[in-house]
Amino acid sequence: MILRQYKPEDKEKCVEIFQSNYPKFFDKSELSLFIDWLDHQVGNGSTYQSPTYTNSKKDAYFVIEHPEIGIIGCGGFYIVKDKNEARLAWGMIHSNFHKQGYGTALYKYRNEIINKEWPNHILVLGTSQHTYSFYEKMGMTITTKIKAGYGPDLDRYDMTR
Template sequence: MKKQNEETQIRAYQKSDKQELIELIKLNIPTYFEESEEKDFIEYLEKYKEDYFVVESKTTKKIIGCGGVNYFLDEPTALARMSWDIIHPNFQGQGIGKCLLLHRINHIKKQNIKLIVVRTSQLAYKFYQKAGFELEKVEKDFWAKGFDLYQMKMSL
């Protein structure tokens, strides 16, 4: 991994992080998220998050990334789904997203789950493809107009 690991830490989300995460998603609108998704993200943090992690700069103590995992154990094949990955625009392309993704994959492996799904857009699917996820389906304008669903999976 890159030197960036020495400058960041990944830790569990705390309620006190919420406002900083809202600012983080705002920095990624409209590039990676549609404006209405801010409200969906807040609702996710309040009602639907299960395992959620933040990437924090060790020097500034500012959050520069976040991402979660939700579990669907009642499915025919128990699966985990990556949820709400967001990286601060100033830190994209530096390996932080990859570190966070690998952290969550390792977290999932400890729970004996064999399938991971990610639902992303045409704007980020190549990131997951490079990590080993395979494209399952595409649905146009799923998240919002101009934001298509790219559903991907990875078998463990």
């Protein structure tokens, strides 16, 4: 397994990963936001905005590449300007590869970078009722729950560590 920086040629595979997790883990309305995030990562002048994103000091996106299969996961983070906050963003593993340790590897990879470069920052993320327990196992705690916060069937769980 290789974790590396996202490249423009990874976009199609990352969109496929998103689609493999719809409708359980993402609302369909989030696809356009995700595509904007991917375009923003490659510096093509694309502006990214979401309900939780503010202008960042830094944002980064990574992919997990399986040597025999190709890209099976992706996820990133951004460092919020004027706050001591690092927010995890758009983390996902292709649905065919859930519960095999790839999500844990992706979380730890991003967490390690954040801890090294921004050791005093609080780690923050928004997730759903389907994945919050995974992040609890990683040491994060729920700060807020919003019924239907991401869509009619997706509650929003804000978490910190």
